Amino acid sequence: MMKNLLLGLGTVVITLSASAQNQITDKYGKGITILGKDSTFLMKANTRIQCRYDYQREDNNSSAVEESDRAYVRRTRIKFGGWAFSPKVKYKIEHDLLNGVTYDAVIKYNFWKNVEIWAGQTKLPGNRERVISSQQLQFVDRSLLNTVFTLDRDAGIQLRNKHKIGNMVVREMFAISQGEGLNDKSLNHPFGHEYTGRVEFLPFGNFTSKGDYFASDLKREKSQKLAIGLTYDYNQNVTFSRKVKGDILASRRNFINFHADFMYKYRGFSLMGEYANADVVNAAGKYVRHDGAVDVGFFEVGEGVNLQGGYLFNNNVELSGRYSTYIPFSNTNGGLSRQNQYTIGVSKYVVGHYLKVQSDITLAETMIGSGNWENDLIYRLQFELAF
Numbered sequence: 001m002m003k004n005l006l007l008g009l010g011t012v013v014i015t016l017s018a019s020a021q022n023q024i025t026d027k028y029g030k031g032i033t034i035l036g037k038d039s040t041f042l043m044k045a046n047t048r049i050q051c052r053y054d055y056q057r058e059d060n061n062s063s064a065v066e067e068s069d070r071a072y073v074r075r076t077r078i079k080f081g082g083w084a085f086s087p088k089v090k091y092k093i094e095h096d097l098l099n100g101v102t103y104d105a106v107i108k109y110n111f112w113k114n115v116e117i118w119a120g121q122t123k124l125p126g127n128r129e130r131v132i133s134s135q136q137l138q139f140v141d142r143s144l145l146n147t148v149f150t151l152d153r154d155a156g157i158q159l160r161n162k163h164k165i166g167n168m169v170v171r172e173m174f175a176i177s178q179g180e181g182l183n184d185k186s187l188n189h190p191f192g193h194e195y196t197g198r199v200e201f202l203p204f205g206n207f208t209s210k211g212d213y214f215a216s217d218l219k220r221e222k223s224q225k226l227a228i229g230l231t232y233d234y235n236q237n238v239t240f241s242r243k244v245k246g247d248i249l250a251s252r253r254n255f256i257n258f259h260a261d262f263m264y265k266y267r268g269f270s271l272m273g274e275y276a277n278a279d280v281v282n283a284a285g286k287y288v289r290h291d292g293a294v295d296v297g298f299f300e301v302g303e304g305v306n307l308q309g310g311y312l313f314n315n316n317v318e319l320s321g322r323y324s325t326y327i328p329f330s331n332t333n334g335g336l337s338r339q340n341q342y343t344i345g346v347s348k349y350v351v352g353h354y355l356k357v358q359s360d361i362t363l364a365e366t367m368i369g370s371g372n373w374e375n376d377l378i379y380r381l382q383f384e385l386a387f
Contacts, residue, residue, distance in 0.1 A: 028387055029354040033082075042082040048135055048354075048386030050074040057377040073098060074141075074382065075134060092122070101183060103153060118158040121183070125158070125173035125198035126151030126231055127274050128261040129306065131213060136353040138215035138270070138310055139345045139360050140380040144324040145306035149276035151233055151257060152244050153182050154194060169202035179235045181244030190252065192236030200229045207265065215272070216310055216318055217265040218352050224266045233257040238280070241300050249297050253280035253288075271309040278302065279329070298336050302328035310345070320345040320360075340365040354386045 023035040031046035052074040058066045076097040083090045088111070094104035106120035123131055129142055130150045142150075156177030163170055178184060179194030202212065204226055208219040212227035235255040241247040243255050261274040280299050282288050304327070310320030322343040328336035345360035364376040 029351055031079075031387060041084045042087075043080060044082050046079045046081075046387065047077065048079075048384065049076045050134075050382055050384050052140065052380065052382040055379040059375045059377075077103075077135075079104075103182070114163060115159070115161045118160065119156075121153060121155040122158075123153050124151040124175055124177060124194075124196050124233070125160075126196065126233065126257075127259040127276060128213070128227075128229055128263060128272065129274060132215060135384065135386055136214035137358075138272075138308060138318070138320050138347070139322060139343060140358050140382045143274075143306045143308070143322060143343075144326055144339060144341045144364075145274055145276055145304040148242060148300055148302075148326050149257060149259070149278055149304050150242075150245070151196065151231075154178055154180070154244070155184075156194070167203075167205050169200075169206055171198075171200040171202075173198040173200075179238070179244075181240070190237040192254075194233065194235040196231065196233045198229060198231040200227060202227050207263075211265055212263045214353060215270065216320075216347070216349070216353075217268050217270040217312055218349060219265075220268050220312070221265045222267070225264065227263045229259070229261045231257070231259040233259075238299075241297060243278070246300060247297055249299065253282060253299060255280055255299070268312040269309070270312075272307075274304075274306040276304040300328070300336060302326060302336065308343075310347075312349075316349040318345075318347045318349065320347070338367040353384065356384050358382050358384070 023037075025033045031044050033042065033044045035042050050073065053069070053071045055069040056067070077094055078097060079092070079094045081090070081092040088109065090108040090110075092104050092106050092108075093102070095102050102121070104120075104122045106118055106122040108116050108118045110116045125131070127146060127149065129146045130152065134142070154177035156175060158173060158175040161172045173196075175194075175196040177194045177196070179192060180186075202225070204224055207225045207227065208221060211217070211219050211221065211225065233256070235243055235257075237252045238244075238255040239249055239252050241249055243257070256279045258277045259274065262272065264271045279301050280288060304325060306322070306324040308320065308322035310318045312318045322341070322345070324341045324343075326339045328338065341362050341364045343360050343362040345358065347356060347358040349356045359379075359381045362378040364378060366374045366376075368374045
Protein backbone atom coordinates (compact mmCIF):
# COMPACT_ATOMS: atom_id res chain seq x y z
CA MET A 1 0.00 0.00 0.00
CA MET A 2 2.75 2.46 0.94
CA LYS A 3 4.69 1.57 -2.21
CA ASN A 4 1.65 2.25 -4.38
CA LEU A 5 1.01 5.56 -2.63
CA LEU A 6 4.58 6.77 -3.15
CA LEU A 7 4.56 5.61 -6.76
CA GLY A 8 1.31 7.42 -7.42
CA LEU A 9 2.39 10.65 -5.74
CA GLY A 10 5.76 10.51 -7.43
CA THR A 11 4.10 10.10 -10.81
CA VAL A 12 1.90 13.13 -10.17
CA VAL A 13 4.88 15.30 -9.18
CA ILE A 14 6.98 14.20 -12.16
CA THR A 15 4.10 14.73 -14.60
CA LEU A 16 3.37 18.20 -13.27
CA SER A 17 7.04 19.11 -13.20
CA ALA A 18 7.48 18.02 -16.80
CA SER A 19 4.98 20.57 -18.04
CA ALA A 20 6.71 23.82 -18.95
CA GLN A 21 3.53 25.75 -18.35
CA ASN A 22 3.30 24.82 -14.66
CA GLN A 23 4.98 27.33 -12.36
CA ILE A 24 7.46 25.54 -10.10
CA THR A 25 9.26 27.17 -7.19
CA ASP A 26 11.60 25.62 -4.66
CA LYS A 27 13.44 26.88 -1.60
CA TYR A 28 15.14 24.94 1.14
CA GLY A 29 12.76 24.58 4.05
CA LYS A 30 9.74 25.48 1.93
CA GLY A 31 9.56 22.34 -0.20
CA ILE A 32 8.59 22.21 -3.87
CA THR A 33 5.59 24.27 -4.93
CA ILE A 34 3.73 23.69 -8.18
CA LEU A 35 1.09 26.12 -9.46
CA GLY A 36 -1.16 24.73 -12.19
CA LYS A 37 -0.94 26.38 -15.60
CA ASP A 38 -4.57 27.54 -15.34
CA SER A 39 -4.07 28.61 -11.69
CA THR A 40 -6.80 26.25 -10.47
CA PHE A 41 -4.60 24.37 -8.02
CA LEU A 42 -1.43 24.68 -5.98
CA MET A 43 0.53 21.80 -4.46
CA LYS A 44 3.47 21.98 -2.06
CA ALA A 45 5.48 18.84 -1.29
CA ASN A 46 7.75 18.41 1.75
CA THR A 47 9.57 15.52 3.35
CA ARG A 48 11.59 15.06 6.53
CA ILE A 49 13.56 12.47 8.45
CA GLN A 50 14.59 12.16 12.11
CA CYS A 51 17.53 9.87 12.95
CA ARG A 52 17.88 9.18 16.65
CA TYR A 53 19.95 7.48 19.35
CA ASP A 54 18.59 6.66 22.85
CA TYR A 55 20.41 5.45 25.94
CA GLN A 56 18.59 4.50 29.15
CA ARG A 57 19.88 3.52 32.57
CA GLU A 58 17.23 2.06 34.91
CA ASP A 59 17.68 1.95 38.68
CA ASN A 60 14.78 0.41 40.60
CA ASN A 61 16.27 1.13 44.03
CA SER A 62 18.09 -2.16 44.16
CA SER A 63 21.49 -3.48 43.23
CA ALA A 64 20.16 -4.42 39.79
CA VAL A 65 20.87 -1.63 37.32
CA GLU A 66 19.84 -2.19 33.71
CA GLU A 67 21.25 -0.37 30.69
CA SER A 68 19.94 -0.32 27.15
CA ASP A 69 20.38 1.70 23.97
CA ARG A 70 19.15 1.83 20.39
CA ALA A 71 19.81 3.70 17.16
CA TYR A 72 16.86 4.04 14.82
CA VAL A 73 14.83 6.26 12.51
CA ARG A 74 12.22 7.98 14.67
CA ARG A 75 10.14 9.57 11.91
CA THR A 76 10.10 9.71 8.12
CA ARG A 77 7.22 11.77 6.77
CA ILE A 78 6.04 13.05 3.42
CA LYS A 79 3.57 15.91 3.31
CA PHE A 80 1.44 17.49 0.59
CA GLY A 81 -0.63 20.61 0.95
CA GLY A 82 -2.06 23.50 -1.00
CA TRP A 83 -5.39 24.44 -2.51
CA ALA A 84 -7.68 23.22 -5.27
CA PHE A 85 -10.15 25.15 -7.47
CA SER A 86 -9.84 28.21 -5.22
CA PRO A 87 -7.37 29.41 -2.54
CA LYS A 88 -10.33 29.17 -0.16
CA VAL A 89 -10.34 25.36 -0.52
CA LYS A 90 -7.18 24.00 1.09
CA TYR A 91 -5.99 20.48 1.82
CA LYS A 92 -3.27 18.66 3.73
CA ILE A 93 -1.97 15.08 3.48
CA GLU A 94 0.75 13.72 5.77
CA HIS A 95 1.95 10.13 5.50
CA ASP A 96 4.33 8.06 7.63
CA LEU A 97 6.73 6.21 5.33
CA LEU A 98 8.00 3.94 8.12
CA ASN A 99 4.69 2.47 9.22
CA GLY A 100 2.50 3.08 6.20
CA VAL A 101 0.05 5.22 8.19
CA THR A 102 -1.71 8.33 6.92
CA TYR A 103 -1.79 10.85 9.77
CA ASP A 104 -3.50 13.78 8.12
CA ALA A 105 -6.03 13.86 5.31
CA VAL A 106 -8.11 16.98 5.71
CA ILE A 107 -9.94 19.55 3.57
CA LYS A 108 -10.29 23.14 4.81
CA TYR A 109 -12.91 25.47 3.35
CA ASN A 110 -12.83 29.21 4.13
CA PHE A 111 -16.51 29.87 3.42
CA TRP A 112 -17.00 33.23 5.16
CA LYS A 113 -14.59 35.95 6.29
CA ASN A 114 -12.11 34.24 8.70
CA VAL A 115 -14.34 31.20 9.35
CA GLU A 116 -13.18 27.79 8.12
CA ILE A 117 -14.74 24.34 8.23
CA TRP A 118 -12.41 21.35 8.25
CA ALA A 119 -13.42 17.81 7.26
CA GLY A 120 -11.27 14.70 7.53
CA GLN A 121 -8.59 13.37 9.86
CA THR A 122 -6.14 15.68 11.60
CA LYS A 123 -5.03 16.86 15.05
CA LEU A 124 -7.74 17.94 17.44
CA PRO A 125 -7.40 21.45 18.94
CA GLY A 126 -5.85 20.13 22.15
CA ASN A 127 -2.77 21.00 24.18
CA ARG A 128 -0.28 23.33 22.51
CA GLU A 129 2.66 20.93 22.63
CA ARG A 130 0.72 18.27 20.73
CA VAL A 131 -0.41 20.64 18.00
CA ILE A 132 3.18 21.82 17.50
CA SER A 133 4.68 19.61 14.79
CA SER A 134 7.18 16.95 15.89
CA GLN A 135 9.55 18.67 13.44
CA GLN A 136 9.42 21.92 15.40
CA LEU A 137 10.00 20.83 19.01
CA GLN A 138 12.41 22.40 21.48
CA PHE A 139 13.58 18.99 22.72
CA VAL A 140 14.16 15.64 21.04
CA ASP A 141 10.57 14.61 21.78
CA ARG A 142 7.43 15.73 23.58
CA SER A 143 6.93 15.79 27.34
CA LEU A 144 5.43 13.41 29.90
CA LEU A 145 2.29 15.58 30.06
CA ASN A 146 1.68 15.06 26.38
CA THR A 147 2.20 11.30 26.69
CA VAL A 148 -0.57 10.98 29.29
CA PHE A 149 -3.06 13.70 28.32
CA THR A 150 -2.83 14.22 24.55
CA LEU A 151 -6.04 14.37 22.52
CA ASP A 152 -4.07 13.31 19.42
CA ARG A 153 -5.73 12.95 16.01
CA ASP A 154 -9.25 11.95 15.03
CA ALA A 155 -11.64 12.01 12.09
CA GLY A 156 -14.58 14.41 11.97
CA ILE A 157 -15.35 18.06 11.34
CA GLN A 158 -13.93 21.23 12.86
CA LEU A 159 -15.11 24.83 12.81
CA ARG A 160 -12.46 27.53 13.23
CA ASN A 161 -12.65 31.30 13.45
CA LYS A 162 -10.28 34.17 14.22
CA HIS A 163 -10.90 37.85 14.82
CA LYS A 164 -9.48 40.85 16.65
CA ILE A 165 -10.60 42.81 19.69
CA GLY A 166 -8.48 45.93 19.51
CA ASN A 167 -4.91 44.67 19.16
CA MET A 168 -5.72 41.26 20.67
CA VAL A 169 -6.17 38.28 18.36
CA VAL A 170 -8.83 35.75 19.38
CA ARG A 171 -9.25 32.28 17.88
CA GLU A 172 -12.14 29.87 18.46
CA MET A 173 -12.10 26.18 17.52
CA PHE A 174 -14.78 23.52 17.87
CA ALA A 175 -14.59 19.89 16.76
CA ILE A 176 -16.97 16.93 16.60
CA SER A 177 -15.03 13.74 15.91
CA GLN A 178 -15.37 9.98 16.01
CA GLY A 179 -13.59 9.66 19.35
CA GLU A 180 -11.76 6.44 18.50
CA GLY A 181 -8.38 7.84 17.48
CA LEU A 182 -6.19 7.47 14.44
CA ASN A 183 -7.41 5.55 11.37
CA ASP A 184 -10.26 3.73 13.12
CA LYS A 185 -12.63 2.46 10.42
CA SER A 186 -14.45 -0.20 12.42
CA LEU A 187 -18.14 -0.29 13.23
CA ASN A 188 -17.82 -2.53 16.28
CA HIS A 189 -17.68 0.21 18.91
CA PRO A 190 -20.64 1.71 20.80
CA PHE A 191 -22.24 4.87 19.50
CA GLY A 192 -20.65 8.02 20.87
CA HIS A 193 -18.57 10.97 19.77
CA GLU A 194 -15.91 13.36 20.96
CA TYR A 195 -16.56 17.08 21.44
CA THR A 196 -13.66 19.51 21.66
CA GLY A 197 -13.65 23.27 22.15
CA ARG A 198 -10.66 25.60 22.34
CA VAL A 199 -10.18 29.35 22.58
CA GLU A 200 -6.90 31.26 22.25
CA PHE A 201 -5.97 34.83 23.15
CA LEU A 202 -2.96 36.71 21.77
CA PRO A 203 -3.03 40.02 23.72
CA PHE A 204 -0.02 41.54 21.89
CA GLY A 205 -1.06 40.43 18.40
CA ASN A 206 0.21 37.69 16.11
CA PHE A 207 3.62 36.08 16.52
CA THR A 208 6.07 36.34 13.61
CA SER A 209 5.53 33.47 11.14
CA LYS A 210 2.95 31.78 13.43
CA GLY A 211 5.59 31.45 16.14
CA ASP A 212 3.05 30.51 18.81
CA TYR A 213 3.00 27.06 17.19
CA PHE A 214 6.68 26.26 16.86
CA ALA A 215 9.11 25.92 19.75
CA SER A 216 12.11 28.21 20.41
CA ASP A 217 12.23 31.89 19.48
CA LEU A 218 13.87 31.38 16.10
CA LYS A 219 12.41 34.69 14.83
CA ARG A 220 13.83 36.61 17.81
CA GLU A 221 10.62 38.53 18.44
CA LYS A 222 11.38 42.27 18.66
CA SER A 223 8.39 42.90 20.93
CA GLN A 224 6.88 40.68 23.60
CA LYS A 225 4.46 38.04 22.31
CA LEU A 226 2.08 35.94 24.38
CA ALA A 227 -0.51 33.30 23.51
CA ILE A 228 -2.94 31.76 26.03
CA GLY A 229 -5.10 28.73 25.22
CA LEU A 230 -7.94 26.86 26.96
CA THR A 231 -9.35 23.50 25.81
CA TYR A 232 -12.27 21.37 27.01
CA ASP A 233 -12.81 17.88 25.60
CA TYR A 234 -15.57 15.31 26.24
CA ASN A 235 -15.22 11.83 24.72
CA GLN A 236 -17.98 9.22 25.05
CA ASN A 237 -17.52 5.46 25.50
CA VAL A 238 -13.74 5.37 25.83
CA THR A 239 -12.04 2.01 26.24
CA PHE A 240 -8.36 3.06 26.12
CA SER A 241 -6.56 3.97 29.34
CA ARG A 242 -5.38 7.25 27.77
CA LYS A 243 -8.53 8.16 25.83
CA VAL A 244 -7.37 7.03 22.37
CA LYS A 245 -4.02 5.53 23.39
CA GLY A 246 -2.63 3.17 26.02
CA ASP A 247 -4.04 -0.16 27.22
CA ILE A 248 -7.42 -1.49 26.10
CA LEU A 249 -9.65 -1.91 29.15
CA ALA A 250 -12.67 -4.15 29.61
CA SER A 251 -15.18 -1.39 30.32
CA ARG A 252 -15.96 2.01 28.82
CA ARG A 253 -16.15 5.45 30.34
CA ASN A 254 -16.88 8.98 29.25
CA PHE A 255 -13.58 10.86 29.36
CA ILE A 256 -13.23 14.55 30.32
CA ASN A 257 -10.09 16.54 29.50
CA PHE A 258 -9.19 20.12 30.35
CA HIS A 259 -6.06 21.90 29.13
CA ALA A 260 -4.64 25.37 29.76
CA ASP A 261 -1.40 26.56 28.16
CA PHE A 262 0.63 29.57 27.17
CA MET A 263 3.55 30.50 24.90
CA TYR A 264 5.77 33.56 25.48
CA LYS A 265 8.62 34.77 23.26
CA TYR A 266 10.91 37.79 23.30
CA ARG A 267 14.35 38.39 21.77
CA GLY A 268 15.51 34.77 21.71
CA PHE A 269 13.88 33.77 25.00
CA SER A 270 10.92 31.38 24.95
CA LEU A 271 8.74 30.00 27.72
CA MET A 272 5.88 27.52 27.38
CA GLY A 273 3.64 26.14 30.13
CA GLU A 274 0.80 23.62 30.14
CA TYR A 275 -1.66 22.27 32.69
CA ALA A 276 -3.85 19.22 32.05
CA ASN A 277 -6.64 17.50 33.98
CA ALA A 278 -8.30 14.24 32.92
CA ASP A 279 -11.18 12.40 34.56
CA VAL A 280 -13.91 9.85 33.73
CA VAL A 281 -17.63 9.44 34.34
CA ASN A 282 -19.22 6.00 34.50
CA ALA A 283 -22.04 4.76 32.28
CA ALA A 284 -24.72 5.71 34.81
CA GLY A 285 -23.44 9.27 35.00
CA LYS A 286 -21.82 8.91 38.42
CA TYR A 287 -18.58 10.83 38.82
CA VAL A 288 -15.72 8.37 39.35
CA ARG A 289 -11.98 8.56 38.95
CA HIS A 290 -11.03 5.00 38.15
CA ASP A 291 -12.36 1.62 37.17
CA GLY A 292 -12.27 -0.37 40.41
CA ALA A 293 -12.42 -3.85 38.90
CA VAL A 294 -9.14 -5.62 39.67
CA ASP A 295 -8.91 -7.37 36.30
CA VAL A 296 -9.70 -4.28 34.27
CA GLY A 297 -6.89 -1.85 35.01
CA PHE A 298 -7.01 1.91 35.41
CA PHE A 299 -7.92 4.86 33.27
CA GLU A 300 -5.02 7.31 33.50
CA VAL A 301 -6.75 10.17 35.25
CA GLY A 302 -5.17 12.96 37.23
CA GLU A 303 -3.32 16.22 36.71
CA GLY A 304 -0.21 17.15 34.80
CA VAL A 305 2.10 20.14 34.48
CA ASN A 306 4.72 20.90 31.86
CA LEU A 307 6.98 23.95 32.01
CA GLN A 308 9.83 24.52 29.58
CA GLY A 309 11.96 27.37 28.36
CA GLY A 310 15.11 28.20 26.47
CA TYR A 311 17.38 30.93 25.17
CA LEU A 312 18.67 31.10 21.60
CA PHE A 313 22.16 32.59 21.32
CA ASN A 314 23.36 34.57 18.32
CA ASN A 315 25.16 31.50 16.93
CA ASN A 316 21.77 29.67 16.81
CA VAL A 317 22.67 27.36 19.69
CA GLU A 318 19.90 27.05 22.26
CA LEU A 319 20.08 25.90 25.87
CA SER A 320 16.76 24.72 27.30
CA GLY A 321 15.20 23.13 30.36
CA ARG A 322 11.94 21.32 31.08
CA TYR A 323 10.01 20.07 34.10
CA SER A 324 7.05 17.74 33.56
CA THR A 325 4.95 15.83 36.08
CA TYR A 326 1.94 13.50 36.21
CA ILE A 327 -0.04 13.29 39.48
CA PRO A 328 -2.78 10.63 39.51
CA PHE A 329 -5.88 11.26 41.61
CA SER A 330 -5.57 9.84 45.12
CA ASN A 331 -8.55 7.47 44.86
CA THR A 332 -6.99 5.39 42.10
CA ASN A 333 -6.06 3.14 45.04
CA GLY A 334 -2.40 2.86 44.14
CA GLY A 335 -3.12 1.66 40.62
CA LEU A 336 -1.28 4.62 39.14
CA SER A 337 2.08 6.14 40.10
CA ARG A 338 3.28 9.72 40.24
CA GLN A 339 5.96 10.56 37.71
CA ASN A 340 8.40 13.47 37.40
CA GLN A 341 10.81 14.29 34.58
CA TYR A 342 13.62 16.86 34.59
CA THR A 343 15.25 17.57 31.21
CA ILE A 344 18.19 19.68 30.04
CA GLY A 345 18.64 20.14 26.30
CA VAL A 346 20.96 21.73 23.77
CA SER A 347 20.13 22.37 20.11
CA LYS A 348 22.02 23.68 17.11
CA TYR A 349 19.75 25.16 14.44
CA VAL A 350 21.55 25.21 11.09
CA VAL A 351 18.46 26.15 9.04
CA GLY A 352 15.79 26.62 11.70
CA HIS A 353 13.80 23.46 12.37
CA TYR A 354 14.57 22.18 8.86
CA LEU A 355 18.19 21.24 9.57
CA LYS A 356 19.22 20.83 13.20
CA VAL A 357 20.93 18.67 15.82
CA GLN A 358 19.27 18.21 19.22
CA SER A 359 20.36 16.41 22.35
CA ASP A 360 18.87 16.16 25.83
CA ILE A 361 19.27 14.26 29.08
CA THR A 362 16.36 13.43 31.39
CA LEU A 363 16.06 12.24 34.96
CA ALA A 364 12.77 10.32 35.15
CA GLU A 365 11.31 9.53 38.58
CA THR A 366 8.51 7.03 39.22
CA MET A 367 7.05 6.53 42.69
CA ILE A 368 7.13 2.82 43.60
CA GLY A 369 6.12 3.06 47.24
CA SER A 370 5.89 5.36 50.20
CA GLY A 371 8.92 7.61 49.85
CA ASN A 372 10.60 5.29 47.32
CA TRP A 373 11.35 6.25 43.74
CA GLU A 374 12.61 4.42 40.69
CA ASN A 375 15.10 6.61 38.83
CA ASP A 376 15.85 6.36 35.12
CA LEU A 377 18.49 8.34 33.27
CA ILE A 378 17.66 8.91 29.59
CA TYR A 379 20.02 10.41 27.01
CA ARG A 380 18.85 11.20 23.47
CA LEU A 381 20.54 12.53 20.34
CA GLN A 382 18.65 13.40 17.15
CA PHE A 383 19.40 14.73 13.68
CA GLU A 384 16.58 16.38 11.72
CA LEU A 385 16.64 16.98 7.97
CA ALA A 386 13.70 18.44 6.09
CA PHE A 387 13.02 20.40 2.95
